[in-house]
Amino acid sequence: MRTDYDETPYPSLSYGQTHPDRMATIATLLGLHPVPVTHCRVLELGSAAGGNIYPLAYALPDSQFVGVDISQAQVDEGHRLISRLGLQNIALHKMDIMDITPEFGQFDYIIAHGVYSWVPAPVREKLMQVCKQNLSPNGVAFVSYNSYPGWHMMGAIRAAMLYRTRNTQDPMERVTQARALLDFMAEGIPAENSVFGAFLQSYMRFLQGELKGANALGNAFLLHDELEEVNDPVYFSQFIAHATTHGLQYVAEADFADVFPKGFSEQTMATLQTLAHDIVEMEQYLDFLRSKMFRQTLLCHAENTVQRTLSLNRAIGLYASSRLRPESQTPSIETVSVEKFLSGSDEVTLSTDHPVSKAALIYLAEVWPRAIRISDLLNIAREKVNAPPERIEEDAQDLLANMLKAYTYSSQLVELHAFQPRVVTEPGERPLASPVARLGAEGGLIATNMWHERAHLTPFLRQLLQLLDGARDRAALLDKLTELAIAEVLHLKLDGEPVTDPAVIRPLLERELEPNLQWLGRAGTLVG
Ligand SMILES: C[S@@+](CC[C@H](N)C(=O)[O-])C[C@H]1O[C@@H](n2cnc3c(N)ncnc32)[C@H](O)[C@@H]1O
Structure with a gap:
Protein backbone atom coordinates (compact mmCIF):
# COMPACT_ATOMS: atom_id res chain seq x y z
CA MET A 1 0.00 0.00 0.00
CA ARG A 2 1.57 3.25 -1.16
CA THR A 3 0.88 6.30 0.99
CA ASP A 4 0.65 9.44 -1.02
CA TYR A 5 3.10 12.16 0.01
CA ASP A 6 0.73 14.76 -1.50
CA GLU A 7 -2.10 13.63 0.73
CA THR A 8 0.00 13.04 3.86
CA PRO A 9 3.20 15.12 3.55
CA TYR A 10 6.38 13.98 5.24
CA PRO A 11 7.52 16.17 8.14
CA SER A 12 10.18 18.23 6.38
CA LEU A 13 12.81 18.73 9.05
CA SER A 14 16.52 19.46 9.22
CA TYR A 15 19.04 16.66 9.76
CA GLY A 16 22.33 17.87 11.21
CA GLN A 17 24.16 14.78 10.00
CA THR A 18 23.41 15.66 6.35
CA HIS A 19 25.21 19.03 6.56
CA PRO A 20 27.90 19.33 3.86
CA ASP A 21 30.09 20.51 6.74
CA ARG A 22 29.90 17.04 8.27
CA MET A 23 30.81 15.44 4.94
CA ALA A 24 33.65 17.90 4.29
CA THR A 25 35.11 17.40 7.78
CA ILE A 26 35.15 13.62 7.53
CA ALA A 27 36.45 13.70 3.96
CA THR A 28 39.27 16.05 4.99
CA LEU A 29 40.26 13.78 7.88
CA LEU A 30 40.40 10.88 5.43
CA GLY A 31 42.76 12.68 3.06
CA LEU A 32 40.15 13.66 0.44
CA HIS A 33 39.88 17.18 -0.96
CA PRO A 34 36.24 18.22 -0.52
CA VAL A 35 34.97 21.45 -2.04
CA PRO A 36 34.73 24.24 0.61
CA VAL A 37 31.19 24.23 1.95
CA THR A 38 31.00 28.01 1.85
CA HIS A 39 31.11 27.89 -1.98
CA CYS A 40 29.62 24.61 -3.08
CA ARG A 41 26.71 23.08 -4.96
CA VAL A 42 24.36 20.74 -3.10
CA LEU A 43 21.65 18.43 -4.48
CA GLU A 44 19.05 16.78 -2.26
CA LEU A 45 17.07 13.84 -3.65
CA GLY A 46 13.61 13.40 -2.12
CA SER A 47 13.83 16.81 -0.48
CA ALA A 48 10.12 16.91 0.50
CA ALA A 49 9.27 20.57 1.33
CA GLY A 50 12.96 21.54 1.48
CA GLY A 51 13.06 21.54 5.30
CA ASN A 52 16.54 20.07 5.19
CA ILE A 53 18.04 22.39 2.59
CA TYR A 54 16.51 25.82 3.03
CA PRO A 55 18.18 26.19 6.47
CA LEU A 56 21.45 25.28 4.74
CA ALA A 57 20.79 27.80 1.97
CA TYR A 58 20.37 30.50 4.62
CA ALA A 59 23.47 29.44 6.56
CA LEU A 60 25.64 29.16 3.41
CA PRO A 61 24.57 32.14 1.26
CA ASP A 62 27.36 31.70 -1.32
CA SER A 63 26.51 28.06 -1.99
CA GLN A 64 23.79 26.79 -4.32
CA PHE A 65 21.10 24.29 -3.34
CA VAL A 66 18.79 22.18 -5.51
CA GLY A 67 16.07 19.88 -4.19
CA VAL A 68 14.14 17.29 -6.18
CA ASP A 69 10.89 15.67 -5.06
CA ILE A 70 8.08 13.92 -6.87
CA SER A 71 5.33 15.31 -4.65
CA GLN A 72 3.83 18.54 -5.99
CA ALA A 73 2.14 19.45 -2.69
CA GLN A 74 5.43 19.22 -0.79
CA VAL A 75 7.34 21.19 -3.41
CA ASP A 76 4.63 23.90 -3.39
CA GLU A 77 4.93 24.16 0.38
CA GLY A 78 8.72 24.43 0.03
CA HIS A 79 8.34 27.27 -2.52
CA ARG A 80 6.08 29.12 -0.08
CA LEU A 81 8.63 28.85 2.75
CA ILE A 82 11.59 29.76 0.55
CA SER A 83 9.87 32.87 -0.75
CA ARG A 84 8.98 33.89 2.82
CA LEU A 85 12.67 33.62 3.68
CA GLY A 86 13.61 35.48 0.50
CA LEU A 87 16.31 32.94 -0.38
CA GLN A 88 17.80 33.26 -3.86
CA ASN A 89 20.32 30.41 -3.73
CA ILE A 90 17.91 27.48 -3.68
CA ALA A 91 15.61 25.82 -6.22
CA LEU A 92 13.10 23.04 -5.54
CA HIS A 93 11.91 21.01 -8.52
CA LYS A 94 8.85 18.80 -8.75
CA MET A 95 10.63 15.99 -10.52
CA ASP A 96 11.08 12.22 -10.53
CA ILE A 97 14.59 11.06 -9.56
CA MET A 98 14.26 8.79 -12.62
CA ASP A 99 14.38 11.87 -14.89
CA ILE A 100 17.70 13.25 -13.64
CA THR A 101 20.27 13.29 -16.43
CA PRO A 102 23.97 14.23 -16.42
CA GLU A 103 22.90 17.63 -17.86
CA PHE A 104 21.02 18.34 -14.62
CA GLY A 105 24.41 19.44 -13.33
CA GLN A 106 27.34 18.50 -11.14
CA PHE A 107 27.10 18.78 -7.38
CA ASP A 108 29.79 18.78 -4.71
CA TYR A 109 27.48 17.23 -2.13
CA ILE A 110 24.48 14.98 -2.77
CA ILE A 111 22.04 14.14 0.03
CA ALA A 112 19.52 11.29 -0.10
CA HIS A 113 18.07 10.97 3.38
CA GLY A 114 15.21 8.54 3.95
CA VAL A 115 14.86 7.61 0.28
CA TYR A 116 17.00 4.56 -0.68
CA SER A 117 15.10 1.93 1.34
CA TRP A 118 11.70 3.46 0.65
CA VAL A 119 11.61 3.51 -3.16
CA PRO A 120 11.21 0.64 -5.68
CA ALA A 121 14.37 -1.08 -6.96
CA PRO A 122 14.59 0.88 -10.27
CA VAL A 123 14.53 4.20 -8.36
CA ARG A 124 17.14 2.86 -5.92
CA GLU A 125 19.29 1.98 -8.92
CA LYS A 126 18.82 5.43 -10.42
CA LEU A 127 19.57 7.10 -7.08
CA MET A 128 22.95 5.41 -6.99
CA GLN A 129 23.54 6.31 -10.64
CA VAL A 130 22.82 9.99 -9.86
CA CYS A 131 25.26 9.82 -6.94
CA SER A 147 20.02 -2.00 7.48
CA TYR A 148 20.17 -5.63 8.50
CA PRO A 149 20.62 -7.40 10.81
CA GLY A 150 18.83 -4.89 13.07
CA TRP A 151 15.86 -4.59 10.71
CA HIS A 152 15.09 -8.33 10.86
CA MET A 153 13.54 -7.80 14.28
CA MET A 154 11.95 -4.51 13.23
CA GLY A 155 10.62 -6.30 10.15
CA ALA A 156 8.58 -8.59 12.41
CA ILE A 157 6.88 -5.55 13.95
CA ARG A 158 6.31 -4.00 10.53
CA ALA A 159 4.81 -7.28 9.27
CA ALA A 160 2.35 -7.34 12.16
CA MET A 161 1.34 -3.72 11.51
CA LEU A 162 0.96 -4.33 7.77
CA TYR A 163 -1.19 -7.39 8.47
CA ARG A 164 -3.45 -5.46 10.82
CA THR A 165 -3.92 -2.61 8.33
CA ARG A 166 -4.11 -4.73 5.15
CA ASN A 167 -7.75 -3.90 4.42
CA THR A 168 -7.65 -0.25 5.45
CA GLN A 169 -7.12 2.57 2.96
CA ASP A 170 -7.45 5.72 5.02
CA PRO A 171 -3.93 6.78 6.15
CA MET A 172 -4.96 8.06 9.58
CA GLU A 173 -7.08 5.00 10.25
CA ARG A 174 -4.04 2.87 9.40
CA VAL A 175 -1.94 4.78 11.94
CA THR A 176 -4.62 4.34 14.60
CA GLN A 177 -4.89 0.60 13.93
CA ALA A 178 -1.10 0.14 13.87
CA ARG A 179 -0.66 1.96 17.15
CA ALA A 180 -3.44 0.01 18.81
CA LEU A 181 -1.83 -3.23 17.62
CA LEU A 182 1.52 -2.17 19.08
CA ASP A 183 -0.15 -1.47 22.44
CA PHE A 184 -1.82 -4.86 22.30
CA MET A 185 1.44 -6.65 21.49
CA ALA A 186 3.43 -4.76 24.10
CA GLU A 187 0.82 -5.72 26.66
CA GLY A 188 0.86 -9.36 25.57
CA ILE A 189 4.60 -9.98 25.27
CA PRO A 190 6.61 -9.76 28.49
CA ALA A 191 9.65 -7.51 28.25
CA GLU A 192 11.51 -9.60 30.84
CA ASN A 193 13.43 -12.60 29.56
CA SER A 194 12.05 -12.09 26.06
CA VAL A 195 14.33 -10.65 23.42
CA PHE A 196 11.41 -9.71 21.19
CA GLY A 197 9.44 -8.22 24.10
CA ALA A 198 12.38 -6.04 25.11
CA PHE A 199 12.85 -4.91 21.51
CA LEU A 200 9.17 -4.09 21.17
CA GLN A 201 9.29 -1.99 24.32
CA SER A 202 12.29 -0.06 23.09
CA TYR A 203 10.56 0.55 19.74
CA MET A 204 7.47 1.79 21.60
CA ARG A 205 9.66 4.21 23.56
CA PHE A 206 11.21 5.41 20.31
CA LEU A 207 7.77 5.92 18.78
CA GLN A 208 6.56 7.80 21.82
CA GLY A 209 9.46 10.19 21.40
CA GLU A 210 8.90 10.39 17.67
CA LEU A 211 5.13 10.74 17.88
CA LYS A 212 5.22 13.37 20.60
CA GLY A 213 1.53 13.69 21.45
CA ALA A 214 0.60 11.53 18.43
CA ASN A 215 0.52 14.70 16.37
CA ALA A 216 0.18 14.88 12.62
CA LEU A 217 3.97 14.99 12.11
CA GLY A 218 4.56 11.82 14.13
CA ASN A 219 1.76 10.02 12.34
CA ALA A 220 3.32 10.84 9.00
CA PHE A 221 6.64 9.39 10.22
CA LEU A 222 4.94 6.11 11.14
CA LEU A 223 3.03 5.98 7.85
CA HIS A 224 5.93 6.70 5.56
CA ASP A 225 8.73 4.98 7.44
CA GLU A 226 7.24 1.74 8.75
CA LEU A 227 3.89 1.30 6.96
CA GLU A 228 5.11 2.29 3.49
CA GLU A 229 4.62 -0.32 0.76
CA VAL A 230 8.34 -0.35 -0.01
CA ASN A 231 10.72 -0.62 2.91
CA ASP A 232 13.73 -2.64 1.84
CA PRO A 233 16.61 -2.84 4.31
CA VAL A 234 20.00 -4.09 3.11
CA TYR A 235 23.18 -5.30 4.75
CA PHE A 236 25.92 -2.69 4.76
CA SER A 237 28.10 -4.94 2.59
CA GLN A 238 25.27 -5.21 0.02
CA PHE A 239 24.89 -1.45 -0.01
CA ILE A 240 28.60 -0.98 -0.63
CA ALA A 241 28.56 -3.67 -3.34
CA HIS A 242 25.74 -1.69 -5.01
CA ALA A 243 27.74 1.56 -4.74
CA THR A 244 30.82 -0.19 -6.14
CA THR A 245 28.98 -1.30 -9.28
CA HIS A 246 28.34 2.40 -9.93
CA GLY A 247 31.98 3.43 -9.55
CA LEU A 248 31.58 4.75 -6.02
CA GLN A 249 33.41 3.77 -2.84
CA TYR A 250 32.84 3.87 0.90
CA VAL A 251 34.15 6.92 2.75
CA ALA A 252 32.72 6.57 6.28
CA GLU A 253 29.54 6.87 8.29
CA ALA A 254 28.14 10.35 8.84
CA ASP A 255 28.27 9.45 12.54
CA PHE A 256 32.03 9.22 12.29
CA ALA A 257 32.53 7.88 15.81
CA ASP A 258 30.51 4.78 14.81
CA VAL A 259 33.32 3.71 12.50
CA PHE A 260 35.63 3.21 15.47
CA PRO A 261 34.87 0.07 17.49
CA LYS A 262 34.55 0.75 21.18
CA GLY A 263 33.16 -0.89 24.24
CA PHE A 264 34.36 -4.35 23.18
CA SER A 265 36.73 -6.61 25.11
CA GLU A 266 40.31 -7.05 23.98
CA GLN A 267 39.45 -10.57 22.89
CA THR A 268 36.50 -9.40 20.79
CA MET A 269 38.71 -6.76 19.19
CA ALA A 270 41.39 -9.34 18.42
CA THR A 271 38.86 -11.68 16.79
CA LEU A 272 37.39 -8.79 14.81
CA GLN A 273 40.85 -8.01 13.45
CA THR A 274 41.33 -11.59 12.29
CA LEU A 275 37.83 -11.88 10.78
CA ALA A 276 37.88 -8.59 8.88
CA HIS A 277 40.25 -8.10 5.98
CA ASP A 278 39.16 -4.63 4.98
CA ILE A 279 37.06 -1.72 6.22
CA VAL A 280 33.83 -3.05 4.69
CA GLU A 281 34.19 -6.45 6.35
CA MET A 282 35.13 -4.79 9.62
CA GLU A 283 32.02 -2.64 9.58
CA GLN A 284 29.81 -5.51 8.50
CA TYR A 285 31.00 -7.56 11.49
CA LEU A 286 30.45 -4.51 13.69
CA ASP A 287 26.88 -4.31 12.35
CA PHE A 288 26.37 -7.95 13.36
CA LEU A 289 27.70 -7.19 16.84
CA ARG A 290 25.65 -4.02 17.19
CA SER A 291 22.56 -5.32 15.38
CA LYS A 292 22.57 -2.12 13.36
CA MET A 293 19.23 -1.09 11.86
CA PHE A 294 19.92 2.26 10.20
CA ARG A 295 22.94 3.60 8.37
CA GLN A 296 23.97 6.98 7.04
CA THR A 297 26.80 6.29 4.66
CA LEU A 298 29.11 8.67 2.83
CA LEU A 299 30.36 7.75 -0.64
CA CYS A 300 32.84 9.25 -3.11
CA HIS A 301 34.21 8.40 -6.54
CA ALA A 302 36.12 5.12 -6.63
CA GLU A 303 39.06 6.91 -8.31
CA ASN A 304 39.81 9.01 -5.22
CA THR A 305 42.16 7.77 -2.50
CA VAL A 306 40.64 7.43 0.96
CA GLN A 307 43.46 7.43 3.53
CA ARG A 308 42.17 5.47 6.48
CA THR A 309 45.07 6.15 8.81
CA LEU A 310 44.21 9.41 10.51
CA SER A 311 46.95 12.00 10.37
CA LEU A 312 46.98 14.83 12.88
CA ASN A 313 48.09 17.37 10.31
CA ARG A 314 44.90 17.01 8.29
CA ALA A 315 42.95 18.40 11.26
CA ILE A 316 44.92 21.60 11.80
CA GLY A 317 42.80 23.66 9.37
CA LEU A 318 39.51 22.38 10.86
CA TYR A 319 37.41 24.12 13.50
CA ALA A 320 36.53 22.65 16.90
CA SER A 321 33.58 23.21 19.19
CA SER A 322 32.81 21.66 22.54
CA ARG A 323 30.65 22.31 25.55
CA LEU A 324 32.41 19.95 27.93
CA ARG A 325 32.64 21.33 31.43
CA PRO A 326 35.34 20.48 33.96
CA GLU A 327 34.12 18.25 36.78
CA SER A 328 36.11 20.27 39.30
CA THR A 335 49.89 22.22 35.73
CA VAL A 336 50.22 18.68 34.44
CA SER A 337 47.41 17.19 36.52
CA VAL A 338 44.51 15.14 35.21
CA GLU A 339 41.22 16.99 34.87
CA LYS A 340 37.99 15.27 33.94
CA PHE A 341 35.53 16.99 31.59
CA LEU A 342 31.85 16.07 31.48
CA SER A 343 29.46 16.12 28.53
CA GLY A 344 25.88 17.42 28.74
CA SER A 345 24.45 13.96 29.15
CA ASP A 346 27.30 12.82 31.41
CA GLU A 347 27.38 9.57 29.45
CA VAL A 348 30.84 10.21 28.10
CA THR A 349 33.72 12.02 29.72
CA LEU A 350 37.17 13.13 28.69
CA SER A 351 40.25 13.26 30.91
CA THR A 352 43.52 14.91 30.05
CA ASP A 353 46.58 16.25 31.86
CA HIS A 354 47.76 18.36 28.92
CA PRO A 355 47.59 22.02 30.06
CA VAL A 356 46.92 23.44 26.58
CA SER A 357 44.14 20.91 25.89
CA LYS A 358 42.53 21.72 29.24
CA ALA A 359 42.66 25.46 28.54
CA ALA A 360 41.33 24.86 25.02
CA LEU A 361 38.32 22.90 26.28
CA ILE A 362 37.48 25.55 28.89
CA TYR A 363 37.71 28.26 26.22
CA LEU A 364 35.53 26.29 23.77
CA ALA A 365 32.82 25.88 26.42
CA GLU A 366 32.88 29.65 27.03
CA VAL A 367 32.35 30.50 23.36
CA TRP A 368 29.91 27.64 22.56
CA PRO A 369 28.18 27.32 20.07
CA ARG A 370 30.96 28.97 18.09
CA ALA A 371 33.70 26.81 16.64
CA ILE A 372 37.33 27.93 16.67
CA ARG A 373 39.92 27.07 14.05
CA ILE A 374 42.27 24.60 15.74
CA GLU A 383 48.59 32.06 25.91
CA LYS A 384 46.18 31.12 28.73
CA VAL A 385 48.71 28.69 30.25
CA ASN A 386 51.82 30.77 29.46
CA ALA A 387 53.24 27.90 27.45
CA PRO A 388 56.96 28.26 26.62
CA PRO A 389 57.72 29.07 22.94
CA GLU A 390 59.85 25.94 22.47
CA ARG A 391 56.85 23.68 23.22
CA ILE A 392 54.69 24.91 20.34
CA GLU A 393 55.14 21.83 18.12
CA GLU A 394 54.59 19.41 20.99
CA ASP A 395 51.51 21.35 22.14
CA ALA A 396 50.11 21.36 18.62
CA GLN A 397 50.51 17.58 18.34
CA ASP A 398 49.05 16.93 21.81
CA LEU A 399 46.08 19.24 21.24
CA LEU A 400 45.33 17.75 17.82
CA ALA A 401 45.65 14.22 19.20
CA ASN A 402 43.23 15.00 22.02
CA MET A 403 40.73 16.71 19.70
CA LEU A 404 40.81 13.81 17.24
CA LYS A 405 40.62 11.17 19.95
CA ALA A 406 37.59 12.91 21.43
CA TYR A 407 35.86 13.41 18.06
CA THR A 408 36.34 9.82 16.98
CA TYR A 409 35.06 8.61 20.34
CA SER A 410 31.87 10.69 20.50
CA SER A 411 30.65 13.94 18.97
CA GLN A 412 29.28 14.71 22.45
CA LEU A 413 32.87 15.37 23.48
CA VAL A 414 34.26 17.50 20.66
CA GLU A 415 32.79 18.41 17.29
CA LEU A 416 34.99 19.18 14.33
CA HIS A 417 33.88 21.40 11.47
CA ALA A 418 35.04 22.64 8.11
CA PHE A 419 33.56 26.12 8.53
CA GLN A 420 32.21 28.59 11.06
CA PRO A 421 28.64 29.84 10.55
CA ARG A 422 27.57 33.42 11.38
CA VAL A 423 26.44 32.40 14.83
CA VAL A 424 26.77 34.60 17.92
CA THR A 425 26.80 33.45 21.52
CA GLU A 426 25.73 36.67 23.24
CA PRO A 427 22.36 38.28 22.57
CA GLY A 428 23.23 41.88 21.68
CA GLU A 429 21.33 45.04 22.55
CA ARG A 430 18.72 44.20 19.88
CA PRO A 431 18.96 40.42 19.60
CA LEU A 432 18.62 38.93 16.14
CA ALA A 433 17.63 35.30 15.58
CA SER A 434 18.09 33.57 12.26
CA PRO A 435 14.95 33.89 10.09
CA VAL A 436 15.02 30.09 9.71
CA ALA A 437 14.83 29.59 13.48
CA ARG A 438 12.05 32.19 13.70
CA LEU A 439 10.10 30.44 10.96
CA GLY A 440 10.48 27.15 12.86
CA ALA A 441 9.20 28.78 16.05
CA GLU A 442 6.22 30.14 14.14
CA GLY A 443 5.31 26.59 13.13
CA GLY A 444 5.93 24.81 16.43
CA LEU A 445 8.43 23.90 19.11
CA ILE A 446 11.37 22.97 16.84
CA ALA A 447 13.81 25.56 15.47
CA THR A 448 16.75 24.74 13.23
CA ASN A 449 19.86 26.48 14.51
CA MET A 450 22.86 27.80 12.58
CA TRP A 451 24.62 24.42 12.89
CA HIS A 452 21.60 22.74 11.28
CA GLU A 453 20.71 21.06 14.54
CA ARG A 454 17.23 21.15 16.01
CA ALA A 471 14.63 45.71 15.84
CA ARG A 472 13.56 45.24 19.46
CA ASP A 473 15.63 46.06 22.52
CA ARG A 474 14.85 44.45 25.88
CA ALA A 475 12.18 47.00 26.80
CA ALA A 476 10.37 46.46 23.49
CA LEU A 477 10.64 42.69 23.94
CA LEU A 478 9.12 42.97 27.42
CA ASP A 479 6.28 45.14 26.09
CA LYS A 480 5.48 42.64 23.39
CA LEU A 481 5.74 39.60 25.67
CA THR A 482 3.49 41.34 28.23
CA GLU A 483 0.95 41.97 25.48
CA LEU A 484 1.06 38.29 24.50
CA ALA A 485 0.68 37.16 28.10
CA ILE A 486 -2.30 39.46 28.72
CA ALA A 487 -3.89 38.20 25.50
CA GLU A 488 -3.22 34.65 26.79
CA VAL A 489 -1.21 33.73 23.71
CA LEU A 490 1.67 33.18 26.11
CA HIS A 491 0.66 31.20 29.18
CA LEU A 492 2.77 32.07 32.21
CA LYS A 493 2.90 30.08 35.41
CA LEU A 494 4.20 30.87 38.87
CA ASP A 495 4.58 27.99 41.35
CA GLY A 496 2.54 25.86 38.97
CA GLU A 497 -0.38 28.35 38.94
CA PRO A 498 -1.41 30.33 35.82
CA VAL A 499 -0.52 34.04 36.02
CA THR A 500 -3.07 36.47 34.56
CA ASP A 501 -2.63 39.57 36.74
CA GLY A 521 22.32 32.15 22.21
CA ARG A 522 23.73 28.88 23.53
CA ALA A 523 21.30 26.98 21.30
CA GLY A 524 22.89 28.51 18.19
CA THR A 525 19.79 30.36 16.99
CA LEU A 526 21.25 33.90 17.15
CA VAL A 527 23.15 35.60 14.36
CA GLY A 528 25.33 38.69 14.19
C1 LIG B 1 10.55 9.30 3.52
S1 LIG B 1 10.52 10.81 2.65
C2 LIG B 1 12.04 11.57 3.13
C3 LIG B 1 12.02 13.05 3.00
C4 LIG B 1 13.29 13.76 3.47
N1 LIG B 1 14.43 13.44 2.64
C5 LIG B 1 13.58 13.42 4.92
O1 LIG B 1 14.44 12.61 5.21
O2 LIG B 1 12.90 13.97 5.80
C6 LIG B 1 10.82 10.32 0.98
C7 LIG B 1 10.67 11.47 -0.01
O3 LIG B 1 11.08 11.01 -1.30
C8 LIG B 1 10.15 11.47 -2.29
N2 LIG B 1 10.20 10.55 -3.43
C9 LIG B 1 9.82 9.25 -3.44
N3 LIG B 1 10.03 8.73 -4.67
C10 LIG B 1 10.58 9.72 -5.43
C11 LIG B 1 11.01 9.80 -6.78
N4 LIG B 1 10.95 8.76 -7.59
N5 LIG B 1 11.51 10.97 -7.23
C12 LIG B 1 11.60 12.05 -6.41
N6 LIG B 1 11.19 12.02 -5.12
C13 LIG B 1 10.69 10.88 -4.64
C14 LIG B 1 8.84 11.50 -1.56
O4 LIG B 1 7.89 12.38 -2.19
C15 LIG B 1 9.24 11.96 -0.16
O5 LIG B 1 9.19 13.36 -0.02
Missing part, protein backbone atom coordinates in the same frame (compact mmCIF):
# COMPACT_ATOMS: atom_id res chain seq x y z
CA LYS A 132 27.90 8.89 -9.53
CA GLN A 133 27.00 10.84 -12.66
CA ASN A 134 26.01 14.11 -10.95
CA LEU A 135 28.79 14.14 -8.34
CA SER A 136 31.72 16.48 -8.98
CA PRO A 137 35.22 14.88 -8.92
CA ASN A 138 35.83 15.68 -5.24
CA GLY A 139 32.19 15.32 -4.30
CA VAL A 140 30.72 13.40 -1.38
CA ALA A 141 27.29 11.74 -1.30
CA PHE A 142 25.22 10.97 1.81
CA VAL A 143 22.77 8.06 1.56
CA SER A 144 20.74 6.75 4.51
CA TYR A 145 18.95 3.39 4.55
CA ASN A 146 17.49 0.74 6.82
CA GLN A 329 34.93 23.75 40.32
CA THR A 330 38.56 24.84 40.32
CA PRO A 331 40.27 23.01 37.46
CA SER A 332 44.01 23.40 37.34
CA ILE A 333 44.98 24.23 33.79
CA GLU A 334 48.56 25.38 34.12
CA SER A 375 45.36 26.61 14.77
CA ASP A 376 43.83 29.67 16.54
CA LEU A 377 42.69 27.57 19.46
CA LEU A 378 46.25 26.39 19.94
CA ASN A 379 47.49 29.98 20.25
CA ILE A 380 44.64 31.09 22.52
CA ALA A 381 45.11 28.12 24.85
CA ARG A 382 48.89 28.43 24.92
CA ALA A 455 16.64 23.26 19.09
CA HIS A 456 13.62 22.10 21.11
CA LEU A 457 11.72 25.09 22.46
CA THR A 458 9.48 25.70 25.45
CA PRO A 459 6.27 27.64 24.68
CA PHE A 460 7.97 30.73 26.19
CA LEU A 461 11.09 30.34 24.02
CA ARG A 462 8.84 29.82 21.02
CA GLN A 463 7.17 33.22 21.49
CA LEU A 464 10.40 35.00 22.38
CA LEU A 465 12.30 33.61 19.39
CA GLN A 466 9.70 34.92 16.95
CA LEU A 467 10.19 38.44 18.33
CA LEU A 468 13.97 38.53 17.80
CA ASP A 469 14.05 40.41 14.51
CA GLY A 470 16.93 42.69 15.46
CA PRO A 502 -0.83 42.25 34.65
CA ALA A 503 0.91 43.52 37.81
CA VAL A 504 2.56 40.11 38.25
CA ILE A 505 3.15 39.42 34.56
CA ARG A 506 5.68 42.18 33.91
CA PRO A 507 8.10 41.45 36.80
CA LEU A 508 7.88 37.76 36.03
CA LEU A 509 8.79 38.39 32.39
CA GLU A 510 11.65 40.68 33.48
CA ARG A 511 13.12 37.76 35.43
CA GLU A 512 12.61 35.28 32.61
CA LEU A 513 13.84 37.36 29.69
CA GLU A 514 17.61 37.32 30.13
CA PRO A 515 18.10 33.61 30.91
CA ASN A 516 15.90 32.70 27.96
CA LEU A 517 17.83 35.01 25.63
CA GLN A 518 21.03 33.40 26.87
CA TRP A 519 19.53 29.97 26.20
CA LEU A 520 18.73 30.93 22.61
